[in-house]
Amino acid sequence: MNLTLKIWRQKNANDKGKLVDYKINDVSPDMSFLEMLDVLNEDLINKGDDPVAFDHDCREGICGMCSLYINGEAHGPDRGVTTCQLHMRMFKDGDTIFIEPFRATAFPVIKDLVVDRSAFDRIQHAGGFISINTSGNTVDANTIPVNKHDADEAFEAATCIGCGACVASCKNSSAMLFVGAKVSQFALLPQGRIEATDRVLNMVKQMDEEGFGNCTNTGACEVECPKGISLENIARMNREYLAASLKG
Amino acid sequence: MSGIFNSSIGRKFAMALSAFFLMIFLLQHFAINILSVLSPDAFNSASHFMGTFWVIQYVFQPILIFGVIFHFVMGFILEIRNRNARQISYAKNNGSANSTWMSRNMIWSGLTILAFLVLHFIDFWIPEINTKYIQGDLTGLLPNGDFRYHEELVHKFENPLRVAAYCLAFIFLALHLLHGFSSAFQSVGANNKYTRGLRGFGKAYAIILPLGFIFIALYHHFNH
CATH class of the missing domain: 1.10.1060.10 (Alpha-helical ferredoxin)
Structure with missing residues (x-):
């Protein structure tokens, strides 16, 4: 699958932040959403760019660390799953995916998609x-x-x-x-x-x-x-x- | 007990109590209004009783006005606090994926009802206060000796624009109640295995009662 990602980038808590477009190609539908972001980050690092900061830990749906507001829903469009359990098969080739941090005054953004x-x-x-x-x-x-x-x-x-x-x-x-x-x-x-x-x-x-x-x-x-x-x-x-x- | 109404749950509780009071009032209002269709004489008698009995005029009417104002003011306070709780909005938010339109737009259905109440007060309440307490006419009678209440009601519903405004307001009342009824019970903690039947009853109340008010407005418009 080839996808367009609109990812919230914010250097630090005081930065204004903005959505930045990224193209990502040859995404396997069997990847988890976080694996897809890992691939994007590898590509960014290879180009000398700052990788996208996002929270994750156990990657098996029990720690509560991963977050992300994906296409207008917390943990994405699937039900009963965390973002690490969300798979790319939930999306279609050519899709544009909005990826934003959890928004709340009580959850201030630390960097990119990481909130406190x-x-x-x-x-x-x-x-x-x-x-x-x-x-x-x-x-x-x-x-x-x-x-x-x-x-x-x-x-x-x-x-x-x-x-x-x-x-x-x-x-x-x-x-x-x-x-x-x-x-x-x-x-x-x-x-x-x-x-x-x-x-x-x-x-x-x-x-x-x-x-x-x-x-x-x-x-x-x-x-x-x-x-x-x-x-x-x-x-x-x-x-x-x-x-x-x-x-x- | 101190501080309960300064807490988020206390405010919800107070909002729910005023909602229960207003929902009971709506039932009572409908019970009298439907008499205007079933029996003009009974409607006149009930209206005269409601308009002149001191307990209703000097005890229940101020409580009702307080309840209405409290519900709106608390609604605005909660809306402002809730907007402050998320100062940066999402670029893309798919609210319809997880909640009903009614639940997300209580402020807008509420504001529409508030606008209707202004019209309703101008139509009925202010002339009534003027007749009874400024002109001092507590007889409830027309110059020909008949009761004036049914006559005045029918006259108000001659104007198709007013009827349309009333119907629209009752549609928004239905939308408000479709979420508000069950929400009020949830806020006072009544959501468990024993209260599931309330949801069906709430939906029936939210649809049937406003439809009844619409029926009354249309009935008088087309029959007189």
């Missing part, structure tokens, strides 16, 4: 954990009975890899699917209930301070989430938050 998603880390630090003694006398988690339905829902929430596709897809740049998943994975389990009130209050407070928008329930996040995190997690977070606010 440490706002998610700070939200996690605010409450996305359980305080448990791990110094050698930890009780086996299996000794605490957990309802199967709750365990399944907690597990589904915990599959969130924190990639930020929810924020990138949301017209309001809301992080509520991410925070909803992180609140839910603990709220559904007995180990997480002990700190549930403080957790949801602190995580939502941090989310608001980071400058994410307000959820207007468009559902775009749920559709674009590579792990299929459900909007029910946002509803659960809303319930948890309202109950915690009444208590607190």
Whole structure:
């Protein structure tokens, strides 16, 4: 396949940035999207140009590091995949592909397609954990009975890899699917209930301070989430938050 | 409890509460309006009761006006905050791939409804306030002794441009409700396995109620 790529190039956080056109030929439909970018970068390096900076790590859909807004969608046009799992067979010969960074005020661009998603880390630090003694006398988690339905829902929430596709897809740049998943994975389990009130209050407070928008329930996040995190997690977070606010 | 309404979830919650109130009000408004088709006498009686009973006039009417203003003002505040959350737009954004037009354009359907409300207030509310509280006529009667409410309603729907504006506004109301109904329930946390039936009910409400208002406007236009 021969393709035209319109890639966002931005030297650093302070640079204005612009879309730059690149032609790439003989792209195999079996390549992953990131492999296609690797080929482009090799070509750029051979020509003495600056390669395109983009995030990636595991390349098997579990680390949440790869991002990219491809042809108007987070992680591209496929469903339930990260960009590293997106294959070039999703495109046709002659296509023009827009490749942009995840856009949100809370996700500033560092360079080209790389954005700073440490706002998610700070939200996690605010409450996305359980305080448990791990110094050698930890009780086996299996000794605490957990309802199967709750365990399944907690597990589904915990599959969130924190990639930020929810924020990138949301017209309001809301992080509520991410925070909803992180609140839910603990709220559904007995180990997480002990700190549930403080957790949801602190995580939502941090989310608001980071400058994410307000959820207007468009559902775009749920559709674009590579792990299929459900909007029910946002509803659960809303319930948890309202109950915690009444208590607190 | 402190600070809840300064939080993103608190604002959503407040928006949803005002939406529930307005959706209940719409049902009540429709219930009285449909009487104008079924029984002009019943419509006149209901209108006179609504227009003169002090609880409705001095308690519920101010609450309604506050609810309407609150819903619009909070809608604008949320829209501004949300626009600030993404200061650089995408060069290419395929919103229709993952969300409905209605959900992405609540501000525009809302603004159309707001414009309609201005027209509606000029048509009905301001003349009503003028008659009752400035001219002091609380009788609700025409010079010939008949009730004036049905007569005034029919007269308003003689103008085809006004009827067209009303129909257009109700189409936008339907679009607003198609997302707004389920969105309000989601915002208060009511989205789980027990609430799935609400989505179907919400769609029915969002389509049937505005269609009913359109029917009333067209009925009076073509029958009088």
